[in-house]
Amino acid sequence: MLELADYTFYFLAALVLISGIAVITAQNPIFSALWLALTMIGVAGIFVSLDAWFVAGVQLIVYAGAVMVLFVMVIMLFDLRHEIHAFSRGILSGFLKLASAGIVLGLIVGTVYRSAETVFAPPPVETDKMADVTKALANTLFTKYIFSFEVIGVLLLVIAIGAVTLSRIRGGTHASHD
Amino acid sequence: MGVDAFETTINVAKMFVIFLMMVQAVPVLVWLERRGSAFIQNRFGPNRVGPLGLMQLLADAVKFLFKEEFLPKKAVAFLYYAAPVIALVPGALALASIPLGPPIEVAAFEMLGRQMGPYVFKLQGYDIGIGIVFILGVSSLGAYGLLMAGWGSASKYSLLGALRASAQMISYELALSLSLVGILLVYGTFNFYEIIAQQQGPLRFMFWGKENVISWLPNWGVFFNPVGMILFAASTFAEANRLPFDLPEAEGELVAGFHTEYGGFKMLMFFIGEYGHMIVASALLATFYFGGYGIPFVSPANIETFFHAQGFGLTAASALTALVSHLALLVKVALFLWVFIWVRWTLPRFRYDQLMDLGWKSMLPWALANVVVTAVWLLVANTK
Numbered sequence: 001m002l003e004l005a006d007y008t009f010y011f012l013a014a015l016v017l018i019s020g021i022a023v024i025t026a027q028n029p030i031f032s033a034l035w036l037a038l039t040m041i042g043v044a045g046i047f048v049s050l051d052a053w054f055v056a057g058v059q060l061i062v063y064a065g066a067v068m069v070l071f072v073m074v075i076m077l078f079d080l081r082h083e084i085h086a087f088s089r090g091i092l093s094g095f096l097k098l099a100s101a102g103i104v105l106g107l108i109v110g111t112v113y114r115s116a117e118t119v120f121a122p123p124p125v126e127t128d129k130m131a132d133v134t135k136a137l138a139n140t141l142f143t144k145y146i147f148s149f150e151v152i153g154v155l156l157l158v159i160a161i162g163a164v165t166l167s168r169i170r171g172g173t174h175a176s177h178d
Numbered sequence: 179m180g181v182d183a184f185e186t187t188i189n190v191a192k193m194f195v196i197f198l199m200m201v202q203a204v205p206v207l208v209w210l211e212r213r214g215s216a217f218i219q220n221r222f223g224p225n226r227v228g229p230l231g232l233m234q235l236l237a238d239a240v241k242f243l244f245k246e247e248f249l250p251k252k253a254v255a256f257l258y259y260a261a262p263v264i265a266l267v268p269g270a271l272a273l274a275s276i277p278l279g280p281p282i283e284v285a286a287f288e289m290l291g292r293q294m295g296p297y298v299f300k301l302q303g304y305d306i307g308i309g310i311v312f313i314l315g316v317s318s319l320g321a322y323g324l325l326m327a328g329w330g331s332a333s334k335y336s337l338l339g340a341l342r343a344s345a346q347m348i349s350y351e352l353a354l355s356l357s358l359v360g361i362l363l364v365y366g367t368f369n370f371y372e373i374i375a376q377q378q379g380p381l382r383f384m385f386w387g388k389e390n391v392i393s394w395l396p397n398w399g400v401f402f403n404p405v406g407m408i409l410f411a412a413s414t415f416a417e418a419n420r421l422p423f424d425l426p427e428a429e430g431e432l433v434a435g436f437h438t439e440y441g442g443f444k445m446l447m448f449f450i451g452e453y454g455h456m457i458v459a460s461a462l463l464a465t466f467y468f469g470g471y472g473i474p475f476v477s478p479a480n481i482e483t484f485f486h487a488q489g490f491g492l493t494a495a496s497a498l499t500a501l502v503s504h505l506a507l508l509v510k511v512a513l514f515l516w517v518f519i520w521v522r523w524t525l526p527r528f529r530y531d532q533l534m535d536l537g538w539k540s541m542l543p544w545a546l547a548n549v550v551v552t553a554v555w556l557l558v559a560n561t562k
Contacts, residue, residue: 003341030254030257030329034322034326037322041319044315053306053307053308053311053312054311055317056315057308057312057314058311058312058314058315059315060315060318060319061311061314061315061318061351061355064318064319064323065314065315065319065351066351068349069318069321069344069347070326070348070349072322072325072344073325073341073345076325076328076329076340076341076538077335077341102436114394134308134368146486157307164260
């Protein structure tokens, strides 16, 4: 007997899969980017159906809201015909495509294989307060995983400084005048 | 959803009512905007159709409905038609998750020969525990409607407007989110009801572990986080694309920006989206910094006791309490909406580089400093 939650899951899973396939089959890069945004919104919906409200919100804010808007903006701003041509021809790019597809396939198979026991295990104890989940998440993040958290922060700082440096040495609007 | 058909019906009806509230507020706001601008600029404004020009809205609505359908020749039809609808979504979703009053308790009653159990109806579309995160997530999707309009209508003005809009929204979202961190630190919750409940009564704060009470000030967030309030208000102006941040439409440079190619009802939907953003922004300002639906010095429990004393039953007293509190929220929202209009007709538009400098080099550092200062202040306040 299917319940409402099952229908929600199947609807969201279908949405994510269809829009995910549409991302790579769409001819116009704008449509690819918009489909990708829809994929991310679908993933946020799946997080909601798993009661991970905070993760769903962050997924919307960071990926669907900021990262994808930047993608769409860049695609609109530049004529990408040359890049599309460069990425659809040549042995090296074909090899890279095969390699990345293999890595993704390996990840999926590995996850399914390793999580087989977890999926069929009885569901954990119900947690009803959403805010408490957020507090638990914050507690884990800032006590147990504080080192990884700080390291990722430093990594992002390095990336930001690198991006600023690159934009200043190659000329253009923000080039340094010394 | 609800335990039985009655509760489900009410809950679904609430969503429609709140959406219609947003749509219905728009003509009033347009009238206020035109009469208000005329007042500020020493003109008359629309005053011919009906009393005070109020019927002008009706005439405008008819005009919008009967305008000729138009699709630019090189436009991407799907994006062109979808964009106005998508522009409506973030405002409507965000408004539905803001509490508009205290919950209404309905005592058990009999209907059609069946015993209907006691209900509690929340005066909001849906209660989401992590209200603040949800609002930020939904409003960050606002850029898509503009981007789709700009790209879909195949016009250089539209595209430039859309690019400006997305860059502006991403930049000011940072300041917006960071300014809310101060409120999160002070109140320690994402939930709107808990934030509002903590703002009731006279101003009370801790200092070196001792409680101080200032009896002539309400316990509002603005006294705990004034810098955060200013930053939040300024970045909501940018998020709603209102002057002085209306670079995406900039009539002087871009004709009408991202909606250059739109007319008639589609244009009106962008309008509703923009005014919806303003309403959400005003309601959020009231909720975070000015006590939400609370009336200063009077808690909803006080009002309910008062109505009980007047001889009303449980349901009636609860509904009247919700009504009075809702009116208090409406007064605050109307005040902030007037500030939106007032600022529009007072300040000139920024230049684009000034806009980016303000967002990244002034507001972001101030918001970060606000977080640090609030955290240190909380530590000092609660240390014995």
